[in-house]
């Protein structure tokens with residue numbers, strides 16, 4: 320195990336955004352790492368809970384020959400010309416492991432079933448990887464959806480933390496397993512920033528978070544909306560929105576560039592680290608919801624940090 324050297328780091332400046340925090344740590348785990356060394360799994364868990372990224376070179380999910388052909392065929396994965404010409408990373412394919420199919424897609428026929436089988440296989444692979452590396456989380460994680468990104472990303476995403484994508488997490492963290500499956504040789508490039516607490520310390524004081532309305536609470540109670548949009552979800556959405564629009568922060572906050580080559584995997588609790596994809600094509604990621612109480616140190620969860628900084632109970 321060793322700490323990787325970043326491909327690039329933005330030099331410190333005198334801007335207010337550059338005053339706090341440091342880019343997150345990246346723990347590289349080569350394939351020949353002895354996983355039976357005492358304290359190995361505790362160290363991995365500690366790295367992730369502290370907002371670090373676990374990087375697994377040459378240990379990613381392997382595609383079959385047929386799957387390589389499928390993902391390389393844009394006419395299959397991006398059926399319309401408009402989709403094929405999009406270079407902003409969208410559309411994405413969302414797979415729900417519980418239902419066993421891709422949601423809201425125009426892909427049809429046997430190719431759709433083949434892609435669904437590949438995504439189901441990735442979901443199982445990611446689950447096994449997490450069970451091996453993070454056994455203390457076994458039985459406590461909730462497997463959520465899986466995303467396949469067949470589309471090229473040519474415009475860089477701003478630094479952000481992940482919050483529920485349209486659905487509330489209700490205070491749970493998002494543990495995500497990524498893999499670059501580009502059938503050629505193209506790396507996926509990320510910009511990564513500081514960890515959650517210094518970021519939240521900067522943006523929470525200016526957050527506006529109206530409380531849940533009675534109507535929203537009623538609709539959630541009746542099952543009309545999926546999940547309950549808690550004060551936590553509102554606050555996360557607010558500070559995520561603030562940071563995306565803050566040009567000083569985007570330019571001057573501590574950050575580094577990280578390159579994930581094809582065949583590599585990486586894991587992070589993505590509400591605990593600032594990140595944004597800069598370029599790349601063909602990645603898979605599986606999300607697991609991580610309840611704060613499942614963590615070794617729940618005080619390091621985004622929920623508990625926000626409650627501490629805001630002085631409020633957020634659930």
Ligand SMILES: [Fe+2]
Nearest residue numbers: 480481589594
């Ligand atoms: Fe993200």
